Amino acid sequence: MTVHGSGPQDAGREDHPPERDAPVVELRGAGKSYGNIRALHGVDLAVRPGRVTCVLGDNGAGKSTLIKIISGLHRHTEGELLVDGVPVRFGSPREALDLGIATVYQDLATVPLMPVWRNFFLGSETTRGRWPLRRLDIEGMKRTADRELRSMGIVLDDLEQPVGTLSGGQRQCVAIARAVHFGARVLILDEPTAALGVKQSGVVLKYIAAARERGLGVVFITHNPHHAYLVGDHFSVLRLGTLELAADRAEVTLQELTHHMAGGAELAALRHELAQVHGVDVEELPEA
Structure with missing residues (x-):
């Protein structure tokens, strides 16, 4: 990851922490071109703690490109991406995650046949004991998963059940709780209600609001203005790679x-x- 302005400026950043309402992530005139194709151009976006920023747009509007830039999958080719006020250029999603930017994609990156608690810790399993007798801390992971899910208002009777047996809304909520537990400050949700019915969409929207109440900055990507308006604090509408509308809730x-x-x-x-x-x-x- 390339961080511009390191050194003395970083020391100043530690002495003067960001204001409470300062953006955690900010795009300034950001854009992305693939050869001669300009997928995104001149986009300004600020993601603040405890606020839901809704990004709307039709197919081909540039929503996926926007996600890839913020999540570290692709580097922007114009403008700036700032985290805590410092310009950065991510080299991988891991670098974004290390700064607290977590993305929950539509496919959720879960293993349907694995239990809920295993999916919760997938890739970040905890162990106990010393080598060579070190082993998975199964009971500890179960307790932690249950506690974190309950703190988000998600109560599951059996954490041993395969995650594939949960409803679409429940799987989305498990992914949200997992991201919160592992230190997310900004949560990017890629069309979380796209394939869900009315009731399950309501479940997901409820947990988006819960994540906001816990102080996270949420980026809610959707093509459904009704879902966005139920939980959104700020709305950005993309059209053909450019920002057509940027307005707070009171303004639209x-x-x-x-x-x-x-x-x-x-x-x-x-x-x-x-x-x-x-x-x-x-x-x-x-x-x-």
């Missing part, structure tokens, strides 16, 4: 958010074109 209504998300300008143009087609009564169509 659900109707306005839906209008931007649906591409109001394009819908107005489509309505005008349909007016030229014989047999289509545009007066019966909803207003763009």
Whole structure:
């Protein structure tokens, strides 16, 4: 990981810790190009502790590219990425995770046939005893997993059950609790409600709010403005790789958010074109 401004500036950073409401992660004019293709351009985004930042956009809007930049999977090619006010260029997701930036993808990176507690500690198992008699601390991991899940309001009767037997919403919540336990300060959620029904989506939204109450900065990636508006504190709408809307909750209504998300300008143009087609009564169509 490349950190610009190391040395004396780092010492100043320790003497003067960031303000409470200062962004943990911030993008300034950030962009990403793949050869001649510009996937993202000029995006500003601030992720603050105890706030849910919703990033909305249709397919191809640039949401996935944004996730990859913040999570350390891809390096930005323009602008800046700052963590605690210091410009960084991640070389891998591990470097982002070391600074407290955790990403929960749609596939959740779980092993369906393994028990819940094993998935909770997957790749970070704890041991006890001395070499060569060192062994997995199974009971300790079970207790920790149960305690952390309960602290997020998730109560499971049997931690031995395969994680694949849980509902989609429950699996999302286990992944969220795992990230919180292992020190996440910023939690990026990639379309966590996309494949869920209404009830299970509500479960996930409940735990997003719980993560916010624990002081995490949450980046909620979604294409559903209704879900975003239920828990969001700030809304950023991407369109074709650029930022179309950036507004706090008090500055935008659900109707306005839906209008931007649906591409109001394009819908107005489509309505005008349909007016030229014989047999289509545009007066019966909803207003763009």
